[in-house]
Amino acid sequence: MPNVIILVLIPFLPLASFLILGLFGKSIFRNTSGLAGTLSLFVSFLLSIYTSFGYFFEYGKANGIYQKLVPLKLSWLEFSNGLSIDMGIILDPISVMMIMVVTFISLMVHIYSLTYMKGEERFSTYYSYLSLFTFSMLGLVLSSNIFQIYIFWELVGVSSFLLIGFYYNKPSAVAASKKAFIVTRFADLGFLIGILVLSFYSGTLDFNTLIQRLTSPGSGELKTAVTTSFLGISALNWGLALVFMGGAGKSALFPLHIWLPDAMEGPTPVSALIHAATMVVAGVYLVARLFPVLALSAPEVLELITLVGVITALIAALIACTQTDIKRVLAYSTMSQIGFMMFALGVSGYGGSNGIGFTASMFHLFTHALFKALLFLGAGSVIHYVHSNEMKDMGGLKKHLPITHITFLIACLAIAGVPPFSGFFSKEGILLAAYEHNPAVFWLALATSGLTAYYMFRLYFRIFWYKASQQHKHHGEGGFAMMLPLILLAVGAAVAGFIPFGRFVSSDGSLLTLPFHWLFSIAPVTLGLLGIFSAMVLFKKENGKADQISSFMSRVYKLVYHKFYVDEIYLFITRKVLFSMVGRPAAWIDRNIIDGLVNLSGATTKAVSERIKVIQSGKVQHYGLYFLFGVIGLGVLLIYVIKF
Incomplete structure (x- = not known):
C-alpha cells in the first residue's frame, strides 16, 4: 500500500x-528564494516518481487491472448519509501520471526561471x-471528491x-x-451547477461511488437521473454537460477560448507551466x-465533447497560421492540441480495444506537456535574446x-507528428480512434494535423532562418539554468513516444497495446511533411511569397x-446587449x-x-401638561367604557 505521508508531502x-x-522571502531568503522554491519542487518530484513506481509496479494492480485506491479520506462537511465533502487522495493511472507531469514541468520552469527572472523586483513573490x-x-489531480476538485x-x-x-504595472497584463x-x-458556474445536479441524483460527491452508481444498469440513482428530464434532456446529461462547461473554460475550448491568447502577457515561463502543460489540461483530466x-451512460454528451473538440x-x-507574436502562435497551438485530446475522448469507447481514444488522449496529454513546455521555454530564450515577441524582429538566430535552435526543432518535429518523435x-x-469511430472527425483532424506542421515550421523558419540576423547586442543564450530544462525536455519530446503507454493508462485499468499501422500512418505523415515543405518554401528565405498569398486571399486572411471576430462578438454582446439592454435598465431601477x-x-x-421631536423638549411644564391631558383622556375612556 502507498505511504500516506509521502502522498501528503x-x-x-x-x-x-x-x-x-510569500511571508519571509524578501526578509530571509532574498536572492535565494528561487533556489528554495526549486529545492522543494525537486523533492516533490522525487516523491512523485517514487509513488508512480510503487503504484505501477508494486501495489496498484490486482487481477491484471489497475485499481482506484483512496489511501487517505477525511470527512469535512457532512450533509446527509453518504453525502459529504471529503478531503482525500485518489491514486489511479491518470492521477499518478498527472502528478509526474505537473511536478516535472513545474521543476523545469523553476530551474529555467532562476536565470530568466533574475533581477526582478518581486523575485520571491514570483x-x-x-x-x-x-x-x-x-x-x-489527487482529489477523490468532486467538490474537493472544485475547491482546487x-x-x-x-x-x-x-x-x-x-507585471501589475503593465495595463495589458492586468487586463489579461x-x-x-x-x-x-462563467464556465465554473456551470461546473458548480453540474456538481449539484450529479450529487443530487447520485446521492454522493465521492468520485468512485458516483461513477459506480451512475454506471450500474440496475442502479436506482441512474434510472432516476436518466428518466428525469428538462427541455427533453435528461438530468444526467444536463449535469455532465454543465461539468464539461467548466472543463471547456479551463481548457480554453471554443467558444470559451478568448482568455488564453491574452494570458501570454504573463512571464514566458508561466506560459510554459500554466498554459501549455498543466492548467489547460485540467478540463481534459476532468472529462x-x-x-x-x-x-x-451519456453518449450524447460525448458527442458534444467530440464536436467542441474538433471545432x-x-x-x-x-x-495560428496568421499570428505574428510567437507566444500567441504557441497559445493557439495549445488550444488546437487540447481540442485533439478532447475529441479523442469523445470518439472513444470504454474498455479494451474500444478505449483506444481514451489512452491516446492521455498519451497526447503526456507528450504534449513535454514538447509544448519546450516550445514555450525555447520561445522565452528567443525573447530573452531579441527583447521582442514579434517575428519581424527575428530571423537567422540559429547561429x-x-x-x-536544436531543441526548438525537436519540439516542432514532435508536434508536427514526424516519426519517431513523441x-x-x-x-x-x-x-486511428477517430477513423474507426467517426470518419468525419478523422478527416477534419487529418487536415488540422497538416496545418499544425505548417504553422509550427512557419514559426521555426521565421525565428531561425528567413533573413540575415539583426545585430542583437546581448550577453548570450541564457546560461546553464535556462539550457538544462531545454535539453531535458528535448530528450523527453524525442523518446517519450516509445513508452508503452497503454500498459499503464487505459479507460478501464486493464492493459492495452495501442495499435500501430504503417499503412495508416502514410497519409498523416505525408500531410505533415507537405506542411513542413510549404513552410520551408515560404519562410526559409525572405521572398515575399507569403505576402502574395495573403493578398490574394485577403478577405479570408x-x-x-482577426480570430473570426469572436472577441468582437463578445464585446458586442457585453456592451450593446448586456450593458445597454440589461445593465442600464437595472441601474435605473x-x-x-x-x-x-x-x-x-x-x-x-x-x-x-421633526414633527414629534418637540414632545421631548426637556421642559417640566410641558411634561406636566402632557400628563394632565393623558389623565383626562384615560378618565373619559373609563367613563365611556362603564357607560356602555
Missing part, C-alpha cells in the same frame, strides 16, 4: 514553499506564486490570475489576468475522471542560439487574422426605485421625527 511541499516565500499554482494543480479548481484560477498579472479570471468564472459515466482544434490551427505516436493513436424607496422611508422617518 507531494502537494504540501509546494504549499509550504508558497507560505514561507516563486511563491509558482509554488501556490503547483500545490493547487497537485491538489486538483478555483484555487488554480486564483493562482493563474496572480501569475498572468504578475482579469479576462482570464472572469471568463473561467477523463468522469469518462466511465460519459461512455456508459476548437481546426479553428485554433487556422488562426546565435544553437541549443535553443507526438507522432500519440497523434496517430488519436487519428483578414477573417482568420436600482437608482430610482430601490434607492428611491429606501430614501423615501428615510425622508418619511426624518419628517415624522
Whole structure:
C-alpha cells in the first residue's frame, strides 16, 4: 500500500514553499528564494516518481487491472448519509501520471526561471506564486471528491490570475489576468451547477461511488437521473454537460477560448507551466475522471465533447497560421492540441480495444506537456535574446542560439507528428480512434494535423532562418539554468513516444497495446511533411511569397487574422446587449426605485421625527401638561367604557 505521508508531502511541499516565500522571502531568503522554491519542487518530484513506481509496479494492480485506491479520506462537511465533502487522495493511472507531469514541468520552469527572472523586483513573490499554482494543480489531480476538485479548481484560477498579472504595472497584463479570471468564472458556474445536479441524483460527491452508481444498469440513482428530464434532456446529461462547461473554460475550448491568447502577457515561463502543460489540461483530466459515466451512460454528451473538440482544434490551427507574436502562435497551438485530446475522448469507447481514444488522449496529454513546455521555454530564450515577441524582429538566430535552435526543432518535429518523435505516436493513436469511430472527425483532424506542421515550421523558419540576423547586442543564450530544462525536455519530446503507454493508462485499468499501422500512418505523415515543405518554401528565405498569398486571399486572411471576430462578438454582446439592454435598465431601477424607496422611508422617518421631536423638549411644564391631558383622556375612556 502507498505511504500516506509521502502522498501528503507531494502537494504540501509546494504549499509550504508558497507560505514561507510569500511571508519571509524578501526578509530571509532574498536572492535565494528561487533556489528554495526549486529545492522543494525537486523533492516533490522525487516523491512523485517514487509513488508512480510503487503504484505501477508494486501495489496498484490486482487481477491484471489497475485499481482506484483512496489511501487517505477525511470527512469535512457532512450533509446527509453518504453525502459529504471529503478531503482525500485518489491514486489511479491518470492521477499518478498527472502528478509526474505537473511536478516535472513545474521543476523545469523553476530551474529555467532562476536565470530568466533574475533581477526582478518581486523575485520571491514570483516563486511563491509558482509554488501556490503547483500545490493547487497537485491538489486538483489527487482529489477523490468532486467538490474537493472544485475547491482546487478555483484555487488554480486564483493562482493563474496572480501569475498572468504578475507585471501589475503593465495595463495589458492586468487586463489579461482579469479576462482570464472572469471568463473561467462563467464556465465554473456551470461546473458548480453540474456538481449539484450529479450529487443530487447520485446521492454522493465521492468520485468512485458516483461513477459506480451512475454506471450500474440496475442502479436506482441512474434510472432516476436518466428518466428525469428538462427541455427533453435528461438530468444526467444536463449535469455532465454543465461539468464539461467548466472543463471547456479551463481548457480554453471554443467558444470559451478568448482568455488564453491574452494570458501570454504573463512571464514566458508561466506560459510554459500554466498554459501549455498543466492548467489547460485540467478540463481534459476532468472529462477523463468522469469518462466511465460519459461512455456508459451519456453518449450524447460525448458527442458534444467530440464536436467542441474538433471545432476548437481546426479553428485554433487556422488562426495560428496568421499570428505574428510567437507566444500567441504557441497559445493557439495549445488550444488546437487540447481540442485533439478532447475529441479523442469523445470518439472513444470504454474498455479494451474500444478505449483506444481514451489512452491516446492521455498519451497526447503526456507528450504534449513535454514538447509544448519546450516550445514555450525555447520561445522565452528567443525573447530573452531579441527583447521582442514579434517575428519581424527575428530571423537567422540559429547561429546565435544553437541549443535553443536544436531543441526548438525537436519540439516542432514532435508536434508536427514526424516519426519517431513523441507526438507522432500519440497523434496517430488519436487519428486511428477517430477513423474507426467517426470518419468525419478523422478527416477534419487529418487536415488540422497538416496545418499544425505548417504553422509550427512557419514559426521555426521565421525565428531561425528567413533573413540575415539583426545585430542583437546581448550577453548570450541564457546560461546553464535556462539550457538544462531545454535539453531535458528535448530528450523527453524525442523518446517519450516509445513508452508503452497503454500498459499503464487505459479507460478501464486493464492493459492495452495501442495499435500501430504503417499503412495508416502514410497519409498523416505525408500531410505533415507537405506542411513542413510549404513552410520551408515560404519562410526559409525572405521572398515575399507569403505576402502574395495573403493578398490574394485577403478577405479570408483578414477573417482568420482577426480570430473570426469572436472577441468582437463578445464585446458586442457585453456592451450593446448586456450593458445597454440589461445593465442600464437595472441601474435605473436600482437608482430610482430601490434607492428611491429606501430614501423615501428615510425622508418619511426624518419628517415624522421633526414633527414629534418637540414632545421631548426637556421642559417640566410641558411634561406636566402632557400628563394632565393623558389623565383626562384615560378618565373619559373609563367613563365611556362603564357607560356602555
